[in-house]
Amino acid sequence: MSFESxxxxxxxxxxxxxxxxxxxxxxxxxxxPYVVYGASPGLLVSTLSGYGSNKSLTVDINVVSSTYxxxxxxxxxxxxxxxxxxxxxxxxxxxxxxxxxxxEPDEVYDxxxxxxxxxxxxxxxx
Numbered sequence: 360m361s362f363e364s365x366x367x368x369x370x371x372x373x374x375x376x377x378x379x380x381x382x383x384x385x386x387x388x389x390x391x392p393y394v395v396y397g398a399s400p401g402l403l404v405s406t407l408s409g410y411g412s413n414k415s416l417t418v419d420i421n422v423v424s425s426t427y428x429x430x431x432x433x434x435x436x437x438x439x440x441x442x443x444x445x446x447x448x449x450x451x452x453x454x455x456x457x458x459x460x461x462x463e464p465d466e467v468y469d470x471x472x473x474x475x476x477x478x479x480x481x482x483x484x485x
Contacts, residue, residue: 420437
């Protein structure tokens with residue numbers, strides 16, 4: 360199972376935004392709130408004995424809402440979900456997350472779209 364597939368399955372548990380998770384961009388006309396993500400294909404981890412099957416991936420998640428309060432509420436739910444990935448299997452097929460390293464989230468307001476966004480960047484080791 361890929362990390363992206365497991366991520367999508369885990370997000371289904373989030374009310375309001377769980378079914379509105381899109382890779383790279385939301386379809387035109389999608390109404391906020393929604394979440395957009397991007398995940399690298401990952402790099403195999405190198406050890407003294409060579410490359411193994413473990414990977415490190417970088418991931419960005421954008422929580423988008425029409426209100427600041429909504430963005431805060433959905434961001435808290437996303438943060439709790441991500442923190443819960445640490446040292447457990449995620450997704451239906453049980454992709455084990457060895458470590459998840461979060462960076463401090465950024466909050467922005469987009470004048471063009473009039474949407475509030477919270478951007479989570481993190482590295483995940485599988």
